Amino acid sequence: MIGLDALGIAAGLLPAAVAVHHAMDRNSSTRWRNVVFWGAFATTLMAGPWLPNLVNGLLVLVMVAMAAWGLRPGPVSSTSDAERSALAERIGLRLFLPALCVPVVALAGTLLLPDGKVAGIALIDPKQVTLVSLAVAILIAFALAMRLTGAGRAVPAAEARRLTDAVGWAMVLPQMLAALGGIFTLAGVGTVVADGVAGVVPMTTPLVAVTLYCLGMALFTMVMGNAFAAFPIMTVGIGIPFVIQHFGGDPAAVVALGMLAGFCGTLMTPMAANFNIVPAAVLELRDRHAVIRVQTPTALILLIFNILLMAFVAFPGGPW
Numbered sequence: 001m002i003g004l005d006a007l008g009i010a011a012g013l014l015p016a017a018v019a020v021h022h023a024m025d026r027n028s029s030t031r032w033r034n035v036v037f038w039g040a041f042a043t044t045l046m047a048g049p050w051l052p053n054l055v056n057g058l059l060v061l062v063m064v065a066m067a068a069w070g071l072r073p074g075p076v077s078s079t080s081d082a083e084r085s086a087l088a089e090r091i092g093l094r095l096f097l098p099a100l101c102v103p104v105v106a107l108a109g110t111l112l113l114p115d116g117k118v119a120g121i122a123l124i125d126p127k128q129v130t131l132v133s134l135a136v137a138i139l140i141a142f143a144l145a146m147r148l149t150g151a152g153r154a155v156p157a158a159e160a161r162r163l164t165d166a167v168g169w170a171m172v173l174p175q176m177l178a179a180l181g182g183i184f185t186l187a188g189v190g191t192v193v194a195d196g197v198a199g200v201v202p203m204t205t206p207l208v209a210v211t212l213y214c215l216g217m218a219l220f221t222m223v224m225g226n227a228f229a230a231f232p233i234m235t236v237g238i239g240i241p242f243v244i245q246h247f248g249g250d251p252a253a254v255v256a257l258g259m260l261a262g263f264c265g266t267l268m269t270p271m272a273a274n275f276n277i278v279p280a281a282v283l284e285l286r287d288r289h290a291v292i293r294v295q296t297p298t299a300l301i302l303l304i305f306n307i308l309l310m311a312f313v314a315f316p317g318g319p320w
Contacts, residue, residue, distance in 0.1 A: 001116075001122060002123060002124045003124075003127075003128050008049065010139075012042040012045030013042075015042040016039070016046070018160055018164050019039040021158065022161065023035045027074055028073060029074075033066045033070070034073055034165075037062075037063055037067065037071060038164070040063050041063060043059055044060070066169075067168075067169035071165075091148055095148070097144060098144045098145040098148070099141070102137045105133065106134040106136075109133025109134075109136060109137070116128075142156070163278070166284075170270070170273035171273055174272070177224045177225040177229050180224060181226060181231075189233050190234070191236065193236075194236070194237040194238065197237065205319060206249060206315045207320065209243045210310050211307055213239050213258060217230055217261040217265065218262060218264050218268075218299075221264075221266055221269070222266075223271065224271065226271075227259055227263050227266055235258060243314070249314035249315055250313070257314070260306050261310075264302050267292070267295040267299035268295065268296050270288070270292060279291050
């Protein structure tokens with residue numbers, strides 16, 4: 001049955017290809033640092049579930065050591081601006097087909113295979129149907145992109161390396177920070193937050209509790225780079241004990257809008273590398289934080305909107 005383990009193996013193919021590409025680059029003086037870093041990352045993704053926790057921890061420490069030492073990758077040969085312009089003109093609007101293929105196939109798989117059965121055979125873990133559908137969508141989009149561009153078999157690995165080199169070690173932040181959020185939750189950080197908030201801020205009205213919950217979600221997301229990592233901490237610390245249990249807020253509205261408040265923090269932090277650093281690298285912007293600067297005003301407006309929306313939706317009688 002296809003589940004998270006298979007998805008981890010599929011995800012690990014990218015850093016594995018980058019590690020191999022670095023190993024073949026004899027002109028880079030730091031190639032073995034890059035090989036070790038991306039190879040360790042690939043190993044945690046592909047074999048992590050079967051490795052002892054100590055080994056996984058040591059692999060993470062190895063990655064930290066390589067990043068601290070300095071990866072400093074060398075240049076990667078790629079197409080020129082003129083070649084890219086000519087290719088874009090030849091393909092035209094069909095260039096968007098691979099990108100559009102991803103949400104269409106992922107949504108179709110989620111809706112058509114809710115129980116994970118294909119032709120009556122239990123093929124996919126029902127809990128992971130959406131993720132498996134997304135992985136299949138990406139593979140289909142990859143094949144379609146190769147077909148449209150006519151790129152050689154070596155091009156994907158070279159371009160993958162060029163992009164990962166541009167982003168650097170920050171590419172692994174989402175996974176590491178999500179794991180950190182799980183550790184914080186198990187360590188009881190949410191309880192500490194609840195005790196600290198209760199001792200400092202008087203919870204006089206639902207609006208106060210909602211404001212603290214949403215602001216906490218945004219701030220913790222900015223620190224941890226991942227709203228999913230911040231969610232259990234702030235929900236256990238403020239959302240459940242104060243907003244839901246103490247004031248009687250609607251749980252569905254609270255948790256849904258709480259996640260949206262966390263996503264506002266995602267728009268304002270470099271820790272969310274896959275959202276804010278990767279686009280800057282892809283667009284080859286001089287300012288790595290240009291995306292964040294543009295998104296911040298919108299994020300603040302949305303955060304205020306989410307606070308007010310939660311206050312009135314979760315408390316139909318009024319948050320006063």
